[in-house]
Amino acid sequence: ALELKLTPALVLLRSTLDQLQEKDTAKIFSQPVNLAEVPDYLEFISQPMDFSTMRTKLEAHAYCSIADLESDFELMVSNCLKYNSKDTMFHRAALHLREVGGAVLRHAHRQAQSIG
Numbered sequence: 360a361l362e363l364k365l366t367p368a369l370v371l372l373r374s375t376l377d378q379l380q381e382k383d384t385a386k387i388f389s390q391p392v393n394l395a396e397v398p399d400y401l402e403f404i405s406q407p408m409d410f411s412t413m414r415t416k417l418e419a420h421a422y423c424s425i426a427d428l429e430s431d432f433e434l435m436v437s438n439c440l441k442y443n444s445k446d447t448m449f450h451r452a453a454l455h456l457r458e459v460g461g462a463v464l465r466h467a468h469r470q471a472q473s474i475g
């Protein structure tokens with residue numbers, strides 16, 4: 360109970376990130392895109408993002424709000440939509456993650472308001 364009182368923001372950020380990552384059932388967003396395997400990736404994507412990087416940033420207190428977490432989530436999804444053509448599993452997975460992730464984030468914003 361004390362931990363919840365002292366660091367409710369961090370607890371909420373962690374639980375939101377966990378819920379977002381659970382929706383990535385194919386685990387295509389778990390780790391950074393492998394630049395050795397995808398040598399042209401940085402020709403299209405200037406700022407790569409993935410869930411492991413988001414988790415490192417969260418634990419380093421780089422996120423001050425749900426909105427901060429949300430912008431890295433949106434960056435990660437839009438990178439995927441940009442790099443992968445429409446007829447790929449990756450592109451479809453990004454569209455799906457954006458939809459279901461949006462619901463998770465809307466709920467998290469409401470919870471953040473109630474924490475105050």
Ligand SMILES: CC(=O)c1c[nH]c2ccccc12
Nearest residue numbers: 387388392397439442443449
């Ligand atoms: C998330 C994403 O775009 C990718 C995740 N794994 C990949 C492998 C090759 C190209 C792109 C990707």
